[in-house]
Amino acid sequence: MSKIERAEVFVASPGRTFVTLRLTTSDGVTGLGDATLNGRELAVASYLQDHLVPLLLGKDPARIEDIWQYLYRGAYWRRGPVTMTAIAAVDTALWDIKGKVAGLPVYQLLGGRSRDGVMVYGHASGTDTAALLDDVDRFLDLGFKAVRAQAAVPDVGGTYGVRKGKVYEPAASSLPEEQPWDTEAYLRFAPGYLAAVRERFGFGFHLLHDVHHRLTPIEAARFGKQVEDCRLFWMEDPTPVENQESFRIVRQHTTTPLAVGEVLNSIWDVQHLITEQLIDYVRTSVVHAGGLTHLRRIFDLAALYQVRTGSHGATDLSPVTLAAAVHLDTAVPNFGIQEYMAHADETGEVFRSGVTFADGMLHVSEEPGLGVEYDEKAAERFPYQARYLPVARRLDGSVHDW
Known part of the structure; x- marks a missing residue:
């Protein structure tokens, strides 16, 4: 049975800062997931690297639903943008893998x-x-x-x-x-x-x-x-x-x-x-x-x-x-x-x-799969740069919704 053998988290800023998860199975199949949360990218990267990656190693990549429930319901602290973005990266990468194993694009x-x-x-x-x-x-x-x-x-x-x-x-x-x-x-x-x-x-x-x-x-x-x-x-x-x-x-x-x-x-x-x-x-x-x-x-x-x-x-x-x-x-x-x-x-x-x-x-x-490839070497040319969205202030100086 194929297992998740490696999980890598990449942070790079090629025009915009992106957090990317790459899963690799024991059969050598890779899957990509996006874990980008604009302005809070490193929080999701840490959530993945420090908390989810250890849970994924050895799992059956074909059990997409079970892994989703395990990462969501198995944690006491649920929901929120950081948690759901990290889970999304894992889920998307698993769908990418499933498509490649099946030899079909994901929409099929x-x-x-x-x-x-x-x-x-x-x-x-x-x-x-x-x-x-x-x-x-x-x-x-x-x-x-x-x-x-x-x-x-x-x-x-x-x-x-x-x-x-x-x-x-x-x-x-x-x-x-x-x-x-x-x-x-x-x-x-x-x-x-x-x-x-x-x-x-x-x-x-x-x-x-x-x-x-x-x-x-x-x-x-x-x-x-x-x-x-x-x-x-x-x-x-x-x-x-x-x-x-x-x-x-x-x-x-x-x-x-x-x-x-x-x-x-x-x-x-x-x-x-x-x-x-x-x-x-x-x-x-x-x-x-x-x-x-x-x-x-x-x-x-x-x-x-x-x-x-x-x-x-x-x-x-x-x-x-x-x-x-x-x-x-x-x-x-x-x-x-x-x-x-x-x-x-x-x-x-x-x-x-x-x-x-x-x-x-x-x-x-x-x-x-998804039909996307990630060039790790190219990403190295674009190291992480902190960038924030603007903050809006009313004309009286008070903070407004952006």
Whole structure:
């Protein structure tokens, strides 16, 4: 019987900091898992190296469900982003191994194709409305069928989601950048630039917008009602998700679809949102929600309540997670959309992925397993660099939700 013989944890910063787990079986089969938790990477690396790796050695890699339950239910302290990200890395690596042993891509093990490709959305942004419109035009020229639109609020220097260079990269400093925020200025400005996008480009593509937890429930309700004529695909993270009942207030006042979940990490975190039909899209991801095994459970629950998937997919997730997400997206019946940001060139030197983009969709690799390889030697050229996400402060100096 094959056993897990080696478990290695790699931390490298090729364009972004990633934590990668590689499992190797006694038969010489390897599997990759992503363990990246943006801004808290070393906490997960330690959790893996110091607490999970000793438990994995000698285990049967084919027993994916049993290992998931062992790591989750076998520990007294459950859930939380560090624990669930570490478990996700193990789970994803085991699915990679199972696919290679079976000689099949992972989506085939999940039930086969439900669709030919996975629709994705790109991230258009601008320092003002004119620049945003030019960027939306660029994404449409690239073939995207869905575009997220964000523009810098005039005279407010810390607007979320606006690209400074070729790639949007918020985690860019060794200590958190402190950015100013003005809710009223945002509420005055954002509906206008979303309307401008529709006026120039029409309704032949999906338009998305991320509020990024910046509004109170009633502010979010007002915003959603203001932009109803723009027919947004979704309004993402309109208000902090800790108080899930607050989404009922938003729901009562607007028909703009709601998406939430990228900061949530278990089926219990989204149970109320889904079963009470307070959201339209659940944005939990492979890496932060316990791997393919647990994310599939979330998506199956969502399907019962006509909630569709919309997994987080920014560059703080490695190509391992992107590949795993596209395999699951390809298989589940209630897929909605997949976030997609192209990784930096340096990332591509370390991770070789078979995922391809064409006609506004991502397509899985037909290679056995996930179809991703990790170049350990290349990773050595990109040693770990501490990077933090920004912190938002209101104009009076108090800390706001980022």
